[in-house]
Amino acid sequence: MNISTEDYILTKKQNDNHQTIIDVNGTIIGGNNIVAIAGPCAVENNDTIYKIAEQVKQAGATILRGGAFKPRTSPYQFQGLKLEGLRLLRDASTSNNLLVVTELLDVYDLEDVYEYSDIIQIGARNMQNFPILKEVGKLNKPVILKRGLSATIHEFLFAAEYIMQAGNSNVILCERGIRTFEPFTRNTLDISAVPLLQQLTHLPVIVDPSHGCGLSELVPSLCKASVAVGSDGIMVEVHTNPSDAISDKEQTISTKDFTTLMNELKPIANAIGRTI
Ligand code: PEP
Ligand code: MN
Numbered sequence: 001m002n003i004s005t006e007d008y009i010l011t012k013k014q015n016d017n018h019q020t021i022i023d024v025n026g027t028i029i030g031g032n033n034i035v036a037i038a039g040p041c042a043v044e045n046n047d048t049i050y051k052i053a054e055q056v057k058q059a060g061a062t063i064l065r066g067g068a069f070k071p072r073t074s075p076y077q078f079q080g081l082k083l084e085g086l087r088l089l090r091d092a093s094t095s096n097n098l099l100v101v102t103e104l105l106d107v108y109d110l111e112d113v114y115e116y117s118d119i120i121q122i123g124a125r126n127m128q129n130f131p132i133l134k135e136v137g138k139l140n141k142p143v144i145l146k147r148g149l150s151a152t153i154h155e156f157l158f159a160a161e162y163i164m165q166a167g168n169s170n171v172i173l174c175e176r177g178i179r180t181f182e183p184f185t186r187n188t189l190d191i192s193a194v195p196l197l198q199q200l201t202h203l204p205v206i207v208d209p210s211h212g213c214g215l216s217e218l219v220p221s222l223c224k225a226s227v228a229v230g231s232d233g234i235m236v237e238v239h240t241n242p243s244d245a246i247s248d249k250e251q252t253i254s255t256k257d258f259t260t261l262m263n264e265l266k267p268i269a270n271a272i273g274r275t276i
Pocket of ligand 1: 041071103124125177
């Protein structure tokens with residue numbers, strides 16, 4: 001395919017100052033401050049999500065993540081608490097003054113996910129699920145669109161165009177690693193995607209290093225790289241006790257390590273004239 005930036009109509013950056021800034025109940029995404037989104041892979045139970053929410057808030061996160069509808073490779077793996085998970089996530093976040101982002105896996109669950117979330121996540125596996133993109137395009141809630149497992153930048157941007165064309169201009173692009181020939185890491189985090197997407201589009205760009213590498217030991221370094229490269233946010237899988245996490249424990253960091261990380265990210269953000 002002949003790729004031309006002329007093809008990008010709604011996502012295209014028109015000039016250097018063209019930047020979409022999304023205000024989600026007072027939390028700004030795409031501005032000078034870098035947003036920290038943290039929480040477990042999946043909502044597991046009330047006690048755990050509450051403690052995680054409390055501790056990530058203390059560390060400086062402003063948005064709580066957690067899946068209630070989980071896209072799992074095997075149908076025998078935990079599929080999420082569904083509606084109950086949404087309720088627990090909402091309660092934990094409201095009590096701790098955090099926003100909620102959670103994945104919409106199927107258009108069938110749209111009403112529930114809409115009701116309990118502040119930001120709707122479209123996961124990597126659904127990046128080219130065009131019917132779901134058109135549906136979230138009709139909503140008045142921001143959407144975090146994750147890059148597909150093997151999506152090119154071109155495909156990623158056209159997925160964003162689908163949402164925007166349907167009427168929703170509050171799209172946040174999330175680089176979360178792509179599948180390469182390297183099996184050591186779960187995915188290869190494409191750090192170059194951040195400045196590239198920021199040059200091509202006016203949309204906020206965030207990074208999810210947890211799914212991006214699949215290894216908790218690498219997550220802090222990749223968060224630092226993401227902040228240094230200019231990401232507008234980070235999304236990190238965090239748990240009070242990662243070894244007990246029901247899903248994605250290998251890539252989940254502890255709330256304690258997240259607190260240390262947030263402190264280490266501050267000088268890096270400051271060095272590029274930003275805050276976190
Ligand atoms: C997630 O963030 O919970 C998730 C499933 O990520 P991805 O869609 O990037 O695999
Ligand atoms: Mn996960």
